[in-house]
Amino acid sequence: MLEALRRYDSPTLANAIETFNVRPRDEGFAGMDVRCMFPELGVMVGYAATATIRARAPGQGVDHSPSLWALVRNLPAPRVVVLQDLDDPPGHGAFWGEVQSTIYKALGCVGTVTDGSVRDLKEVREMGFHFFARGGCVSHAYVHLESVGDAVRVGGLTVSPGDLLHADQHGVLLIPKEIAADLPDAADRVVDREQAFISWVRSPGFDPDQLAEMRGIRH
Numbered sequence: 001m002l003e004a005l006r007r008y009d010s011p012t013l014a015n016a017i018e019t020f021n022v023r024p025r026d027e028g029f030a031g032m033d034v035r036c037m038f039p040e041l042g043v044m045v046g047y048a049a050t051a052t053i054r055a056r057a058p059g060q061g062v063d064h065s066p067s068l069w070a071l072v073r074n075l076p077a078p079r080v081v082v083l084q085d086l087d088d089p090p091g092h093g094a095f096w097g098e099v100q101s102t103i104y105k106a107l108g109c110v111g112t113v114t115d116g117s118v119r120d121l122k123e124v125r126e127m128g129f130h131f132f133a134r135g136g137c138v139s140h141a142y143v144h145l146e147s148v149g150d151a152v153r154v155g156g157l158t159v160s161p162g163d164l165l166h167a168d169q170h171g172v173l174l175i176p177k178e179i180a181a182d183l184p185d186a187a188d189r190v191v192d193r194e195q196a197f198i199s200w201v202r203s204p205g206f207d208p209d210q211l212a213e214m215r216g217i218r219h
Helices: 010-018 065-073 098-106 121-127 177-202 208-214
Strands: 044-054 079-085 094-096 109-114 130-133 144-148 152-154 157-159 164-168 171-175
Touching: 010 164, 010 171, 010 177, 044 065, 044 109, 044 152, 065 079, 065 144, 079 152, 079 164, 094 098, 094 109, 098 109, 098 121, 109 164, 157 171, 171 177
Parallel strands: 044 079, 079 109, 109 130
Antiparallel strands: 044 144, 044 164, 152 157, 164 171
């Protein structure tokens, strides 16, 4: 199923999800403040491990890293770490760089989604580890994990541990598990319908007077 989902871009899957009416059309995806840092890496699909971070003040002496490592290892592969940055504004210090990316890649993660910042972009890109983040940052400041395993909100998208995410150059999409296995067929139908319409618009037989009818618009 995961391999099948990787064949589609996120807008196509978003359109396919709409056909099931399982959630409002303005929900289920992250906003523009979480952007794809490495579009050339293509599609990322994985199960979410969640945590929160802060970087503007030192932590309280408890390192929650082992808890996040354990959560990651208990999820099915591939895994994606989703970090909510609790600083206001977020992104003052980067949790993610070459070291953390190396650790989590070894633990079966394919990338991260965060509303915080990231660094070591050249090295991490060469690793093939996906960064979906607010942007780049030079320092880790006092970054530390505040909590592990709770639902988080990143770019307006609420993500719980074990949620299935699909992400590419367009952004991050939450895949409803109850329809995940049916999405590829639905996506194919969406593609076929759109391509048939596009082919008609580009053809010599295109008639502007028929646009409303072809688009299914009722007057």
